[in-house]
Amino acid sequence: MMKRLTKLGLGLVAAIVATTPAAAQSYKAEYRISTVVGTPFPWGLGAERWAALVKERTNGRINMKVYPGAQLVGGDQTKEFTAMRQGVIDMAVASTINWSPQVPELNLFSLPFLMPDYKAIDAITGGEAGKKLFEIIAAKDVVPLAWGENGFRELSNSKRDIRTPADLKGLKIRVVGSPLFNETFTALGANPTQMSWADAQPALSTGAVDGQENPLTLFTVAKLHTVGQKHVTLWGYVADPLIYAVNSQVWKSFTPEDQKIIREAAIDAAKYNIEIARKGITESDPSVLKELEALGVKVTQLSLDEKKAFQAATRAVYDRWKARVGAGLVESAEKAVAAR
Numbered sequence: 001m002m003k004r005l006t007k008l009g010l011g012l013v014a015a016i017v018a019t020t021p022a023a024a025q026s027y028k029a030e031y032r033i034s035t036v037v038g039t040p041f042p043w044g045l046g047a048e049r050w051a052a053l054v055k056e057r058t059n060g061r062i063n064m065k066v067y068p069g070a071q072l073v074g075g076d077q078t079k080e081f082t083a084m085r086q087g088v089i090d091m092a093v094a095s096t097i098n099w100s101p102q103v104p105e106l107n108l109f110s111l112p113f114l115m116p117d118y119k120a121i122d123a124i125t126g127g128e129a130g131k132k133l134f135e136i137i138a139a140k141d142v143v144p145l146a147w148g149e150n151g152f153r154e155l156s157n158s159k160r161d162i163r164t165p166a167d168l169k170g171l172k173i174r175v176v177g178s179p180l181f182n183e184t185f186t187a188l189g190a191n192p193t194q195m196s197w198a199d200a201q202p203a204l205s206t207g208a209v210d211g212q213e214n215p216l217t218l219f220t221v222a223k224l225h226t227v228g229q230k231h232v233t234l235w236g237y238v239a240d241p242l243i244y245a246v247n248s249q250v251w252k253s254f255t256p257e258d259q260k261i262i263r264e265a266a267i268d269a270a271k272y273n274i275e276i277a278r279k280g281i282t283e284s285d286p287s288v289l290k291e292l293e294a295l296g297v298k299v300t301q302l303s304l305d306e307k308k309a310f311q312a313a314t315r316a317v318y319d320r321w322k323a324r325v326g327a328g329l330v331e332s333a334e335k336a337v338a339a340r
Contacts, residue, residue: 031064031090031250036077036098036197038068042217043242046148046273047093050244053265062258064091075198078177085141090250093273094243095150097176105136107325108333110180110238112314113307115337118278121149121239123336129329137243143251145263146270148242149277150215155235157211158204158228161300162235165189165313174200174212181213183317184237188310201227215240216281216288225295232292233300235307237314244270 033051038044044066051064070077072089081099083089100106108114108129115121124130125147134144155162157171169189175181177194185192193209203209205227212229219225219232244266254262280288289299302310322330 026253027062028090029063031062032072033064033066034070034072034080034083034089034092034094035066035068036070036080036095037218038066041221042273042277043093043148043150044068045276046242046244046269049272050093050266050269053268054262057261057265058258062254062262069198070196075196077196081140081142084245084247087247087249089247091246092243093148094245096241096243097178097181099137099243100178100180103133103137103140105133105325105329107178107180107321108133108329109241110178110184111318111321111325111330112184112237113311113318114330114333115152115239116236118282119340120337121241123340124333125241127332127336129333129336132329132332137245138248141248142245143248144243144245145266146244148244148270148273150240150242151217151277151281152215152236152239153213154216154219155211155213155233155237156219156224156229157231158207159210159231161231161298162233163300163302163306165310171211172209174203174209180317180321183320184314187314187317204228213237215277216292217277220288220291225292225297230296231298231300233302234289235302235310237310242270242273 033047035044035047039048047066051066054062054064069075070080073079073083077095077098078101080089080092080094081102084092096106096109100110108124115124130147137144155173157173159171160167162168165188168185170191172191172193173185175185175192175194177196182192182194193203195203200209200212201222201224204212204224207228211231212224216232219229246262251259279285280291292299
């Protein structure tokens with residue numbers, strides 16, 4: 001009888017081992033998450049929250065570590081998507097701007113003055129356009145899981161208040177490595193200079209460039225007022241949604257149960273990311289704007305008519321890039337904005 005029970009026990013163990021997914025037995029000790037900035041920026045905080053939630057919900061079986069500063073691609077953030085496709089990077093919380101060289105449809109969010117407010121961003125990412133963009137990315141060996149947010153990109157400079165396109169004439173403005181940004185600022189009469197964020201702060205401190213465009217959360221955390229950026233214009237000309245994503249081969253290595261955990265953790269982390277990215281810069285909570293003014297920064301908020309002047313000056317750029325992004329995709333986004 002004892003021998004029969006022993007054989008039965010061994011048989012059950014063998015059955016359990018046989019039905020355990022091979023992937024679960026070959027998980028990496030660490031999965032690397034790429035970001036351009038780290039904590040305490042909302043971008044980095046969102047990535048850290050994603051890693052923490054996955055570790056907690058898998059009881060430590062899946063460990064994800066954030067590598068900020070685009071260090072997994074030698075500081076060149078525009079190479080991040082390619083590195084993910086090649087498997088150099090396991091996961092990322094990525095800027096739509098940085099991925100746009102390889103996924104041109106992501107230039108949708110950089111069309112000047114497409115999105116007038118946060119409801120417009122949410123209408124696009126949560127609608128048909130957002131769904132289509134995720135399908136496009138998924139076809140390129142990267143699995144997108146959730147939309148996060150870096151925020152509206154506002155303008156700062158060391159020279160003067162900006163209220164009209166004429167005020168930008170001749171100013172050297174640091175922009176990201178995207179031809180659309182180059183064309184937009186050229187149309188406004190500025191002198192755009194493309195460089196990585198790692199190079200931007202030294203350039204601002206030495207006066208090699210006069211200004212830059214980035215979300216206000218980056219301005220405050222990086223203390224850009226200490227490198228001469230004393231003039232801020234709130235114009236909301238473009239926004240930069242973030243994408244929580246996983247390399248497709250890494251994704252396939254996870255069991256369906258773990259995929260569900262990782263996806264839901266990404267969604268929860270992204271919600272947290274969006275919440276803190278918008279904190280203090282809304283009509284109901286302008287606390288960040290008050291902090292900037294207390295630091296001696298002049299904050300200029302454009303009226304609707306003033307924004308229209310910038311919109312008119314960049315309309316040709318918008319129309320030209322609408323065709324490049326895809327007229328159908330842009331029109332879907334425009335309809336979502338109009339119906340928000």
